[in-house]
Amino acid sequence: MSGNISAANVEETLRDFWATRPRRPHDGRKIAGVAAGIAQRYQIDPVIVRVAFVAMALCNGAGVLIYLLGWLLLAQADDEVSAAESLLGRGRSSTPTALTILLGIAVIPATGFFVDGGFTMVGGVLLSVGSIYLLHRGRGQLNRPDAPAFTVGEPVSTDDQTTARVSPPAWDPLGAAPFAWDLPEPSSSTPAAPVVPAPRQVRRRSRVGVATFGAAMVTLAGSLVASSYSPWFTFEHVLGLLVAVFGAGMVLGALRGNGGRGLLWLVVPMSVLGVALTSIDFDGINPDRIGSTNAKPTSVEQVDARYTTSIGEVDLDLTGLPNTGSVTTEVEVGLGSAKVRVPADADVTVTCRAELGSVACLDKKSDGKDSHVEVSSNGADGEGGLKIVLDVRSEVGDVEVSRG
Structure with missing residues (x-):
């Protein structure tokens, strides 16, 4: 080259x-x-x-x-x-x-x-x-890091208490007394020159x-x-x-x-x-669906199959539902939070997902990227009564499912 x-x-x-x-x-x-x-x-x-x-x-x-x-x-x-x-x-x-x-x-x-x-x-x-x-x-x-100490011809361990000199001191230029090289240099009687501050350097553009x-x-x-x-x-x-x-x-x-x-x-x-x-996957964000959604149905028939928003919050309260019947619904948020509250005695099967955010799904939690939690819980009264199947997700944001 x-x-x-x-x-x-x-x-x-x-x-x-x-x-x-x-x-x-x-x-x-x-x-x-x-x-x-x-x-x-x-x-x-x-x-x-x-x-x-x-x-x-x-x-x-x-x-x-x-x-x-x-x-x-x-x-x-x-x-x-x-x-x-x-x-x-x-x-x-x-x-x-x-x-x-x-x-x-x-x-x-x-x-x-x-x-x-x-x-x-x-x-x-x-x-x-x-x-x-x-x-x-x-x-x-x-x-640069300090170089190791050397004697003439061989290295000296850095663990030693003293370090050998590699050249004669100023008072012994011919090297006639190497045994005394560890003595300090004689002080000079010449007065030190006054310290003159260096001129301020102008930073070049x-x-x-x-x-x-x-x-x-x-x-x-x-x-x-x-x-x-x-x-x-x-x-x-x-x-x-x-x-x-x-x-x-x-x-x-x-x-x-x-x-x-x-x-x-x-x-x-x-x-x-x-x-x-x-x-972040923004494919699920639709500019036509921006804003918050709040719903509190009181009957099984009033529960929609899907609650969505691109940017905002979905707050779904299912605690007003009767203690009988079956409900299946999805909650999907592009950028924002998804919150669902279920009755204390309902039998709930829920899947919570967040591409980037935190998930608090009944008694389980997950944080970070690709958070995913699946929970099945029969509530305080055990199995029986209202059955709820949920799929709650958010691309970027928090997902929370709790009992009312």
């Missing part, structure tokens, strides 16, 4: 990165300290590193894969080796062995091999290696932000044109491309030492919107 970049240079840079790789600090971490460690090692804003991970996470989850690998391969600040190296018996790590094994197992689905044929693995690894090379090549000299915004606009225009020829260019995918462009601009601005951080106000809301669009 021509120029300054060659295979030897890349290999040397990656070797130096591994030898001086970041350590995960205890302070400033959000999860495992991977982003905080990278930011601390290369003296860049940790927010930029976290945004870069979010941007890569939108690209088929590559950011999740890279974060898991960082968790496994980067040691904590006070550990001898990383969690993965400790599992191989190469030193001490405070990460529990069980957690290390779980992280290693989690790497397998994060590669995307069983979902998209390994695109995540290939793309994520190539992107991470390229980013590490550029980052370490530009800022690898910053905040960076062109990175303007250039990145221009590149994002070109990407947006190209995506709009390409959407006429390929169905891949959906709103979610185009948003992911824009986040990637802005994230690359922020990283470039951080490497140059100025500029780029102003893009944060664009990247963060776009990243949040991108995660929401890729995590």
Whole structure:
């Protein structure tokens, strides 16, 4: 290869990165300290590193894969080796062995091999290696860990009380008295020069932000044109491309030492919107059905087969029904909450689901993504009387079924 970049240079840079790789600090971490460690090692804003991970996470989850690998391969600040190296018996790590094994197992689905044929693995690894090379090549000299002490010809243990000198002191330039090199340097009678405050540096205006915004606009225009020829260019995918462009601009601005951080106000809301669009199914939301629905039927015939709203709340009170008969109904909410109250003595069979939210279904609860609870309860009087079959769900929001 021509120029300054060659295979030897890349290999040397990656070797130096591994030898001086970041350590995960205890302070400033959000999860495992991977982003905080990278930011601390290369003296860049940790927010930029976290945004870069979010941007890569939108690209088929590559950011999740890279974060898991960082968790496994980067040691904590006070550990001898990383969690993965400790599992191989190469030193001490405070990460529990069980957690290390779980992280290693989690790497397998994060590669995307069983979902998209390994695109995540290939793309994520190539992107991470390229980013590490550029980052370490530009800022690898910053905040390097202390080198071990050496004598002439052999290493000295860091556990020793004293550290041998590798060069003669100023008072013995010929090295005639090495036995006395541990004596302190004689003090100089020359008065110290007065400390003059350094002139205030004027921060140069960076062109990175303007250039990145221009590149994002070109990407947006190209995506709009390409959407006429390929169905891949959906709103979610185009948003992911824009986040990637802005994230690359922020990283470039951080490497140059100025500029780029102003893009944060664009990247963060776009990243949040991108995660929401890729995590939530909005197919069930109909703009024609927006608002709250409240119903309290007093007879079996008054109970509708289905109660729905796209955005709002459904509050269904069945406590006024008689103690005989059978009722089957569904409650579906796109964005909002679904609440159902049933009589204390009714025999109830209910299925509660929430794509993203919390579920409290009689005496069972579930929180998070894809919450799902199924309950059958005969009430306080045992089996017999009114029978109710419910299917209550919400795409995004809370689901609650309780006895009146």
